[in-house]
Amino acid sequence: MxxxxxxxxxxxDYDIRAxxxxxxxxxLTELDVRNYDAIRQDxxxxxxxxxxxxxxxxxLEFCENNPDETxxxxxxxxxxxxRISEEMGSTYVFISTAGIFDGNKDIYNDHDIPSPLSVYGKSKYRAELSIKDICTKYFIFRxxxxxxxGQKDKKFVHKIIKQLIEGKKELYVVNDLKGSPTYxxxxxxxxxxxxxTKFYGLYNMTCEGGPSRYEVAAEMLKIFDLQNRIELIEVKSDHFSQEYFAPRPESEVLDNLKLKTINLDNMRAWDLSLKEYLEKDWAQIVKEKVS
Ligand SMILES: NC(=O)c1ccc[n+]([C@@H]2O[C@H](COP(=O)([O-])OP(=O)(O)OC[C@H]3O[C@@H](n4cnc5c(N)ncnc54)[C@H](OP(=O)(O)O)[C@@H]3O)[C@@H](O)[C@H]2O)c1
Structure with a gap:
């Protein structure tokens, strides 16, 4: 994604080897991040x-079932x-997640202490700690x-779109999990x-706001102009406990406090970015397929 x-x-602006x-x-070229020698040679x-x-x-469910591989x-x-970045004097950039928090607080800033619930969250938090130990020049963005x-979207937005395209007229969406969507x-x-910049370090970097899954789905229907044709049914997350069994924090809402402090928070409001994404990648497809 x-x-x-x-x-x-x-x-x-850059020469890229992706x-x-x-x-x-x-x-793209083929590389496996588990293969130290291959990445180093490259x-x-x-x-x-x-x-x-x-x-x-x-x-998250794959990770829960496969902790060693994760x-x-x-x-x-x-x-x-x-390690390779440090050896070469490069700057290392790593993407972490709001899923390193336990969700007991409403909103997490960059200084809150992580306490991950899931295998995925634990694996990402351990990576954060290692990078701080190994690297002189690094950025960690959560x-x-x-x-x-678009077609590679594996997450919530696509799961809703898939159901719309399949012709579902009622969608069950959880209202007890909230987070900060990130375009x-x-x-x-x-x-x-x-x-x-040389402002190395760890930063929260999400779009502004903290909607529930239900509110994101409702906004999607509004953008697709389907709010009067599709019914959203609010459920608690235990409704999906068989399918989505990995523990998820009640709140994954982040505040980009450090970015704001250095005046480098250009992340937009989540609903504006959602609208841009849907109009660019999905509106036409949904219009054609949803009768
Ligand atoms: N998706 C989210 O909601 C989310 C939220 C916060 C942070 N992040 C972080 O953002 C980063 C990018 O994730 P994304 O959202 O773009 O998800 P994504 O589409 O799943 O991207 C991850 C990519 O890593 C590839 N990959 C898996 N194992 C690999 C290996 N051993 N060597 C090389 N590549 C490998 C995956 O390939 P396959 O598809 O073939 O497995 C996939 O293309 C990740 O670090 C993720 O933890 C994601």
């Missing part, structure tokens, strides 16, 4: 000024990049509920601006 936005946002474990774009040839690690297992990719993989990626293109732009 984020890779596509990063590639498009950076390609005009890789993934699954090569499904012409601009980096030694390319001599990057920045190494940006977007690779992770991001499916830590190997999300933590050891992140450490591999950090994203919230990711939205973006991939806003995130990539803000990353680009930040890495041009």
């Amino acid at each position: 984020l890779g596509e936005a990063f590639y498009n946002t950076f390609k005009g 890789s993934d474990i699954d090569v499904n774009e012409s601009w 980096a030694l040839k390319f001599k990057p000024e920045f190494i940006i690690n977007l690779a992770a297992y991001t499916d 830590f190997l990719t999300n933590t050891n993989g992140a450490e591999n990049g950090a 994203a919230g509920w990711m939205m973006g990626g 991939t293109y806003d995130f990539a732009e803000n990353t680009k601006e930040m890495i041009a």
Whole structure:
């Protein structure tokens, strides 16, 4: 999801070597972040000024069922990049998550102490700690509920769109989980601006606001002009406890306190960014497919 936005946002101004474990774009080469030697060889040839690690297992249920594989990719993989970055004098950029908090607080700023509930959250938090130990020059940016990626969108927004396209007229949506949606293109732009500075460190970086899943779905229907044709039914998260069994914090709402302090918080309000994303990637498809 984020890779596509990063590639498009950076390609005009930087020489990029973009890789993934699954090569499904012409601009990608194959690399596995678990393979220290392969990444090191690649980096030694390319001599990057920045190494940006977007690779992770991001499916919380997969992570819950496969903790060893999750830590190997999300933590050891992140450490591999950090060590290589340090050896080469590069700046390391790592993407963390609001899922490192336990959700007992309403809103988390950059200074709150993480206490992850899920295997995914733990793997990302361990990676944060390692990067701080290994790297001299690093940025860690914490994203919230990711939205973006069009056909590669794996997350909540796409799950709602999929149901609309399948012809569902009633959608069950949880109202007891809230978070800060984070548009991939806003995130990539803000990353680009930040890495041009020397303000290294850890930052919350989400769109502004903290809606519930239900409020995001309601906003989507409004943007698609389907609010009078599709019924949203509010449920508690235990309604989906079989399907989504990984523990999720009640609140994943972040405040970009540090970015605001240095006047580099360009993240927009979540509903504005959602509108831009849906109009760019989905409105036409939904219009054609939803009768
Ligand atoms: N999605 C969210 O809601 C969210 C929220 C906060 C932070 N983040 C973080 O943002 C970053 C980007 O995630 P995303 O949202 O763009 O999700 P994504 O689309 O799942 O991107 C992660 C990518 O990493 C790849 N990958 C998995 N294992 C790899 C390996 N061993 N070596 C190289 N690549 C590997 C995945 O390939 P496959 O698809 O083939 O597995 C996928 O293309 C991640 O660090 C994630 O933890 C995501």
